[in-house]
Amino acid sequence: MSKSTKFIFVTGGVTSSLGKGIISASLAKLLQARGYSVTIQKLDPYINIDPGTLNPYEHGECYVTDDGAETDLDLGHYERFLNVPTSQANNITTGRIYKNVIEKERRGDYLGKTVQVIPHITNEIKERIQELSEQHPYDIVITEIGGTVGDIESLPYIEAVRQMMWELEDDCLVIHLTLIPFLAAAGELKTKPTQHSVKALLELGVQPDILCCRTEHPLDLELRKKIARFTNVSVNAVIEAKDASTIYEVPLFMQAEELDSVVLDKLGLSKRNTPNLDQWKEFLDKLKNPKFEINIALVGKYVELKDSYKSISEAIIHAGVANNVKVKVHWIQSENVNAKNVQELLHSMQGILVAPGFGSRGIAGKIEAIRYARESGIPFLGICLGMQCAVIEFARNVLGYGDAHTTEIDPDSKHPVISMMEEQKKQSNFGGTMRLGAYDCQLKPGSNIYQAYQSDQIKERHRHRYEFNNEYLEHFQKAGMIGAGKNTESGLIEAVEIPEHPWFVGVQYHPEYKSTVLNPHPLFVAFIEAALKQKSSHG
Numbered sequence: 001m002s003k004s005t006k007f008i009f010v011t012g013g014v015t016s017s018l019g020k021g022i023i024s025a026s027l028a029k030l031l032q033a034r035g036y037s038v039t040i041q042k043l044d045p046y047i048n049i050d051p052g053t054l055n056p057y058e059h060g061e062c063y064v065t066d067d068g069a070e071t072d073l074d075l076g077h078y079e080r081f082l083n084v085p086t087s088q089a090n091n092i093t094t095g096r097i098y099k100n101v102i103e104k105e106r107r108g109d110y111l112g113k114t115v116q117v118i119p120h121i122t123n124e125i126k127e128r129i130q131e132l133s134e135q136h137p138y139d140i141v142i143t144e145i146g147g148t149v150g151d152i153e154s155l156p157y158i159e160a161v162r163q164m165m166w167e168l169e170d171d172c173l174v175i176h177l178t179l180i181p182f183l184a185a186a187g188e189l190k191t192k193p194t195q196h197s198v199k200a201l202l203e204l205g206v207q208p209d210i211l212c213c214r215t216e217h218p219l220d221l222e223l224r225k226k227i228a229r230f231t232n233v234s235v236n237a238v239i240e241a242k243d244a245s246t247i248y249e250v251p252l253f254m255q256a257e258e259l260d261s262v263v264l265d266k267l268g269l270s271k272r273n274t275p276n277l278d279q280w281k282e283f284l285d286k287l288k289n290p291k292f293e294i295n296i297a298l299v300g301k302y303v304e305l306k307d308s309y310k311s312i313s314e315a316i317i318h319a320g321v322a323n324n325v326k327v328k329v330h331w332i333q334s335e336n337v338n339a340k341n342v343q344e345l346l347h348s349m350q351g352i353l354v355a356p357g358f359g360s361r362g363i364a365g366k367i368e369a370i371r372y373a374r375e376s377g378i379p380f381l382g383i384c385l386g387m388q389c390a391v392i393e394f395a396r397n398v399l400g401y402g403d404a405h406t407t408e409i410d411p412d413s414k415h416p417v418i419s420m421m422e423e424q425k426k427q428s429n430f431g432g433t434m435r436l437g438a439y440d441c442q443l444k445p446g447s448n449i450y451q452a453y454q455s456d457q458i459k460e461r462h463r464h465r466y467e468f469n470n471e472y473l474e475h476f477q478k479a480g481m482i483g484a485g486k487n488t489e490s491g492l493i494e495a496v497e498i499p500e501h502p503w504f505v506g507v508q509y510h511p512e513y514k515s516t517v518l519n520p521h522p523l524f525v526a527f528i529e530a531a532l533k534q535k536s537s538h539g
């Protein structure tokens, strides 16, 4: 641990979904804008080793880092706000903590001792928190504790926080995010749930330093004083966190509430620079004042839970801003798309994006949507399974292989145009065994994708088991679908394209993970630009 690193813990009270991730990312942004190096970590109290095996309906998208960690979607917010990559160390679950401790026990590291929650589990948690500042000399590490105070499963985390506050004294600080509900019948904001939730923290030996209060209405001074009085928190540390029209507004709300100043005062850090948020404000200004509007269909099977495609929808927002356009996303359940209704569903779209995924549900609809995009000249972006479906569609409808498929769904297909990667055949476990993380890709000069990146060498993140079957490459290229991106080491095709089409790109990797506010992803920017052109040429 770097000696001067400060630790900020963010806990949540009253209910889940208050937005701890966004508050953490917003505070980090403000501290970064003052010149501090900051990272954010998420501790998840569930027993899965990572969210890689979770259905997106359970927990939203699985976010993948450069080093190939399958992580909580909050890490996506951290990267999008801070513009700094995260890693496996930024997301730890109870499963991982226990796995490490049990492996140490088997190795004999605790020989002779009874292994217990305190101190062994709590020590492991503390080590994982401090590990980040050992890897890199951060000024500040913000650790977001998943779940809600009072949950049985988060107890060891709160205990670890209590111990660190005792051991590191002034180098630690706790922010508690809570809810101040508005009771319409009484016409009043109510502080009682917050009082109870702080009491629950106090019972565990943790006094919060700052309260961030989610509210739909402004908190007046009297109410702030009341909250302060009941919770031993200074009035200026009772922060109003009102609902925002976009998550990207939250850093500015927090700045107006002086959250960063209060944090720096309490940690004894200087307020050295006035934060420079000019680029951020410019982004927000463009976001709120678009010049054009376009319609994009997002075709996927988890559309009922929008968090399943979090990074994609945020990347679309970033790319919209880069093009001065408001992108209206139409969420289309792929299971509902068929040859009869595809025209009606998609004819008014200026772009069609087919999402990543696993398994057979909704595949037929994805293929139908792609056929429509290909035949009608609507700009198309296929991501991972979306790209694989584009290859299947082309094989079936252009090459005439009616039964072409991916071996993921039809292992006996006579035309397995997408097949399992060789190295994957050796895997017997499910968790953490896909081709994960960042790999190099060489792009074909002159292609649309090359045009987008303005480079022939890129590095993008992956999460898949199946891949374009190179035995068919020549046949595809002759018929008009080219391999536009390739990993030269393995020979894997990472991108396909139809040069005859206005803009038809499929990528095996996930560009969405790398799009940030300050660095909108070039492929999304190019896709939206192509969609905008489509609009002007078709009225």
Ligand code: GLN
Binding pocket: 355, 356, 357, 358, 359, 383, 384, 385, 386, 408, 463, 464, 465, 466, 467
């Ligand atoms: N199921 C496909 C594979 O494993 C695609 C994965 C994805 O879309 N992330 O290759």
